[in-house]
Amino acid sequence: MIYFRPSQQRGHVNIGWLNSFHSFSFGHYHAPEHMGWGLLRVINDDTVAASAGFEAHCHRDMEIISYVLEGALRHQDSTGKTSVLKAGEIQRMTAGSGIVHSEFNQSPEAQVHFLQIWIHPNERGLEPGYQQRQVPQQGPLTAIVSPDARGNSLKIHQDVVISRLQLQPGESITLPVGSRAGYLHMIEGSAAVNVVDQPLGPGDAVGIMAATGLTLSATADTHLTALWFDLPAFHHPA
Structure with missing residues (x-):
């Protein structure tokens, strides 16, 4: 099963201080055919x-990951945590039984650009928690969030691994899927993939399930950065 989500078809909200693109239904953007990909519920591409x-504002029973691409994000929450998330750093917040938090652009001059990701947790009512760090790239595919905190990744309360994919111009990789599901979200660069008959660019995404794998080849003139989600298989309505 293949799910192709072109960047230009995402939901879009621009209210001046926030310019946001929604890969899945969120807030005032409601698209019943785009409610997530299995346990992956939200990818918002936010510029503040x-x-x-x-x-x-408050959240419950969700694992919330923020990945800053440009600028710096100031975080505060009801557990007493205060921090600044800089470009390249990843934040994992367990909303659990309930957490109140705010996220503000740290700079009085420059914008901040980040991805906000929501994953359904493996249990309701978890104790709220927070982690933040920069995860150095180790080869083309590096886990940044995982259930067993492998390597230097942040721990998530779910059977999901989020990895950062980086390819040099012309480099290729096959991402295994097997009996699970995968989701690729492009951040920068362009690539050809074996399951879609057009190149992928920033903001484009492909979901895949019950397949051998997804083969990705970066174009000859660009460095590629993407996120790869390794997820349990799920029932997808026809």
């Missing part, structure tokens, strides 16, 4: 203006 941000 200088000194602006998300006021304090």
Whole structure:
């Protein structure tokens, strides 16, 4: 099974201080055919203006991952955690039984660009928690979030591994799927894939399930960065 999600077809909200693209239904953007890919519920591509941000609000029973691509994000939450998330750093917040948090652009001059990702947890009512770190790249595919905190990755309360994929121009890789499901979200660069008959660019995504794998080849003139989600298989309505 193949699910192709072109960047230009994502939901889009621009309210001045926030310019956001939604891969799946979120907030005022409701698309019944795009409610997530298995346990992966949200990927929001957010750009926040200088000194602006998300006021304090509450979440429950969700694993929330933020990955800053540009700028710096100031975090505060009801557990007492205060931090600044810089470009290249990853944040994992367990909302669990309930957490109140705010996220603001640290800079009075420059925008902040980050991905906000939601994963359904393996248990409800978990104790709220927080982790943050930069995970150095080790080869083309590096786990940044995993259930067993492998390598230097952050721990998630679910059978999901999120890896950062980086390829040099012209380099190829096959991402195994087997009996599980996978989801590729492009961040920068362009690539050809074996399951879609057009090149992928920033913001494009492909979901795959019950298949040998996904083969990805970076174009000859660009460095490629993407996120690869290794997920349990699930029932997808026809």
